[in-house]
Structure formats: structure tokens, C-alpha cells
Amino acid sequence: MITGERMAAVDENAAALGVSRKQLMESSGNAVARAVRAVADPGARVVVVAGRGNNGGDAFVAARFLDEYDVTTYLLGRAATIGTDIARENWAALDAGDYDVREVTDSRNFDLPDCDVVVDAMLGTGISGDLREPAATAARAINEADATVVAVDVPSGFDADAGEHAKNGVEADRVVTFHDAKPGLDALDADVTVANIGIPAAAERFVGPGDVRLARPTDREGRPYVVGGGPYTGAPALAAQAALRAGAELPFVAAPEAVAGEIQGYAEDLIVQAYEGEHLTPERVDDLVATAHRYGNVVVLGPGLGTDAETREAVRAFLESFAGRAVVDADALRVVPEVETEATLICTPNRGELAAMGGPDVDDLRAAADEIEAFAADLGHVVLAKGADDVITDGERTRISRSGTVGMKVGGTGDTLAGIVAALFEAAAPLDAAAAAARVNGVAGERLAADDGHGFLASDLLEAIPAALWGVDDV
Numbered sequence: 001m002i003t004g005e006r007m008a009a010v011d012e013n014a015a016a017l018g019v020s021r022k023q024l025m026e027s028s029g030n031a032v033a034r035a036v037r038a039v040a041d042p043g044a045r046v047v048v049v050a051g052r053g054n055n056g057g058d059a060f061v062a063a064r065f066l067d068e069y070d071v072t073t074y075l076l077g078r079a080a081t082i083g084t085d086i087a088r089e090n091w092a093a094l095d096a097g098d099y100d101v102r103e104v105t106d107s108r109n110f111d112l113p114d115c116d117v118v119v120d121a122m123l124g125t126g127i128s129g130d131l132r133e134p135a136a137t138a139a140r141a142i143n144e145a146d147a148t149v150v151a152v153d154v155p156s157g158f159d160a161d162a163g164e165h166a167k168n169g170v171e172a173d174r175v176v177t178f179h180d181a182k183p184g185l186d187a188l189d190a191d192v193t194v195a196n197i198g199i200p201a202a203a204e205r206f207v208g209p210g211d212v213r214l215a216r217p218t219d220r221e222g223r224p225y226v227v228g229g230g231p232y233t234g235a236p237a238l239a240a241q242a243a244l245r246a247g248a249e250l251p252f253v254a255a256p257e258a259v260a261g262e263i264q265g266y267a268e269d270l271i272v273q274a275y276e277g278e279h280l281t282p283e284r285v286d287d288l289v290a291t292a293h294r295y296g297n298v299v300v301l302g303p304g305l306g307t308d309a310e311t312r313e314a315v316r317a318f319l320e321s322f323a324g325r326a327v328v329d330a331d332a333l334r335v336v337p338e339v340e341t342e343a344t345l346i347c348t349p350n351r352g353e354l355a356a357m358g359g360p361d362v363d364d365l366r367a368a369a370d371e372i373e374a375f376a377a378d379l380g381h382v383v384l385a386k387g388a389d390d391v392i393t394d395g396e397r398t399r400i401s402r403s404g405t406v407g408m409k410v411g412g413t414g415d416t417l418a419g420i421v422a423a424l425f426e427a428a429a430p431l432d433a434a435a436a437a438a439r440v441n442g443v444a445g446e447r448l449a450a451d452d453g454h455g456f457l458a459s460d461l462l463e464a465i466p467a468a469l470w471g472v473d474d475v
Helices: 004-016 021-039 054-064 085-096 135-144 209-215 234-245 257-266 282-295 309-321 330-338 351-356 366-379 413-425 430-452 458-470
Strands: 045-050 070-076 100-104 117-121 148-152 174-178 191-195 225-227 252-256 271-275 298-301 325-328 344-347 382-385 390-393 398-401
Touching: 004 021, 004 209, 021 054, 021 085, 021 117, 021 148, 021 174, 021 191, 045 054, 054 070, 054 085, 054 117, 054 148, 070 135, 085 100, 117 135, 209 430, 225 234, 225 282, 234 252, 234 257, 234 298, 234 413, 234 458, 252 257, 252 282, 257 271, 271 282, 282 309, 298 309, 298 413, 309 330, 325 330, 325 413, 330 344, 330 351, 330 413, 344 430, 351 382, 366 382, 366 390, 366 398, 382 430, 390 430, 398 430, 413 430, 413 458, 430 458
Parallel strands: 045 070, 045 117, 070 100, 117 148, 148 174, 174 191, 225 252, 225 298, 252 271, 298 325, 325 344, 344 382
Antiparallel strands: 382 390, 390 398
């Protein structure tokens, strides 16, 4: 099962793999035509009621496959306002081919003729709430018609993310949905068919540009709270700066006073909050947890903390007390399998750290994806295992990120990844945030490698993150 939002990401990933939306529309339209043939004999009267988006484009294609039927296609609106190039091209093909096509520019003049089949292609996935004009009038006419109603992907008015149907939505007899079932369709009083339209499995398995678009922040938001530093100072600074580059509003770093000044010295953009001591100890945990809950945003726990026994105990106490969202990285990871926590965690181990947590000890993470998935299921948290190919899993669903270069073996790239995850985790679901962040971090490295070979530093990634996250053509 797949939501409408996720389906849009998969479509975009498929296009990046070379299977264009135009190809998918041709397959979708063919599937709709097959559904019409299943309910009506040749010569039957078929009326297509289409909107101006790709849902309507699917139906325009279907009309070309129904030459043995008496078909009229109604477009709700003017052809000049069709919203996508491929839908516009398929409307133009009908018009040029002398098919019976009509524009409905005023819903008050919409009159649904007597027919055997109505194809509902007004609104597809991504639409929620009650129908507005002209779709509301058309839906009422469709529901009152003595005809078999075939809906394209979802009935108009159906929310493919929430699984809810508008009170004035189309009541379909049959639904031809694409690639996978949508949540809530099985609750409708309709015959639902899932049509394979040729989307490659890789569009779901491999993290692509659609995943980035799904998870990227829409505005400056979030105040990641990086709890790190002690024996190491660069790691928390890199994580906080990467979060800032990935759309965070303000990055805070909590660090021992012995190194707080050094961390602050890396960038004036950081807000560093010092606490007494040279490393994290259990006595500091209550204040840190209270501050983290007060911010109400995402914690990054681990960068540069070190392996002191007191620090390990402090990490344990923090996770036992914290109930928010956290990215756990580096030296904090070993504690996770030993602790019960109400926090929602994304764990970001490299191969060695994964093995130390009790996960598979392998060189090729991608080949061990099933084992990592099983480990994540036992752990109860999302795992982003970092390697030549990153494996991202919540224990039920697993994604592979293939972005990155050999130059990213340089120290610190895992810290930038943790910061990107934190920024995206502000609004995105855990698996979505982790998958998109893995790709963004890798694409940032690819951009640098294209210019400078493999001689770049983790700090160089910082300036490449925004283009990797918000670029349109090559993320």
C-alpha cells in the first residue's frame, strides 16, 4: 500500500531512472481503457469527465484506446489551462485526431448525457477536502447517472494520504489505481483493481529525487540541539552547521565548557551553550533533557562525545529520560540497544558502529540489507547504516541510497549527515528524513568531486548541501 504523497515521489524517482511520466501516463491510460472494456461491450456510450491535471491526462490516453466505443471527453476548464505538459499533449492528440472533445468553461452548463460508462478523471491523488466547482457539480451529475462509474486512480474527492472520502465526492463502481493500493480504497463500495504501469522496483528501493522533494523543508524551521563535544570539537560543529545549511532556523550546541569556546570558534552562526566539566557526565543530563524538551525540536546526540564511562552512563540516562526525536550518532550509538526509551530515534552507524551495536558485521551493507532490516526491527528504531551504499530501514521498509563518492571516506562526513537528518526530521517522518538526508549528503559529495576530485574535506560539504537539497535538475 502506498500513499498519494509517496506515490508522487516514486513517480519522480522513476523519471530519474529513465521511465518518463509520459510513458507511465500511456500505461495508466491503457489500464483505464481495459477497465472500461471489462464493464461495457463495444459500441457502448462512454463519457470521460476529466480535470486539468495528470489524472485527466490518463483519461485522455484512455480515450485513444477506446475507438470501438462511442466516447465523448469533457474537460472541466479551458484547454489552455491544463496544468502539465504531458496532459496538454494528450489533450492535443485527441483534438488533432478528431475525437469528440468538449471544454466545460461554466459548470452551470455541464450536462452529462445518457451513457453506459462514466470515467471519473477529475481529481487524483494529492487532493483533499470537499469538492469545489466545477468538480462538485460534475460529481453530483455523475452520482445521479444510471451508468457504471470507473474512477482513475482514486475517485474524485478521495484523499489518498488520509484514506478519507469527501461527502460530495464521486461514488465509483470501479477504481483503477496505479502501481499499488492507496490507503482507504478497500473501504469503498467499489471494485478496486491495481494496475501495473511499469514503474521499476528500483523507484521504491533506491532513494531518488522524489524522496528529497518529499522530505525537504518548505521554510526555515527547527532548532536542532546538538549534544556533543568533549575529546573532539569538530564533529558537533559540523553537525550543527550542516543542519543550518539544510534549513534549520537556529542550531544549538551543548558542550563542556573546556571545549565550548573552541566549538564556537568554528562558526559565528552557532549558539554554543557550555556546561561545567571536560566531558558529558550524568549530573548534566537533567538540565540537558529539560532544555531539549523546551526547544521541542530534534536532538543530535553523540558527535565528539568520546567513550568515557561517565559519558556513556550520561547517554544512557539522557535516552531514558528524553521523549522527543533524536538522531543518535558516533559514540552514543553503543548505548541504544541497552536502553528503553520513549524517544523516536534515527541511528546513524557506520559499518563498525553497526557491528558494535549488535548488527551484522559486513563490508557490503547493501548485500546485507535484509539483515540490517531485521536488526532495525529488533532495535525498534530507524537505522541509517553508512557505507559505499547506505541502507536505511525502519525494520519493515528498506531503502538504499547510492549517492556519494570515494572521497567521502574523509572524516566528518558522517557528522554532516547527522546534521542534515536532524534538519529534515523536524517535519518529515523518520524513514523519509533519514533516506532523503543520505541522498543529499551523497549528492553534495558528488558535486564537490565533480569540481575537485576526491581532495575535499567534510567542511567543504557544508556549502554544497543547499544545492543538493533544493536543486531541481540533479538531486
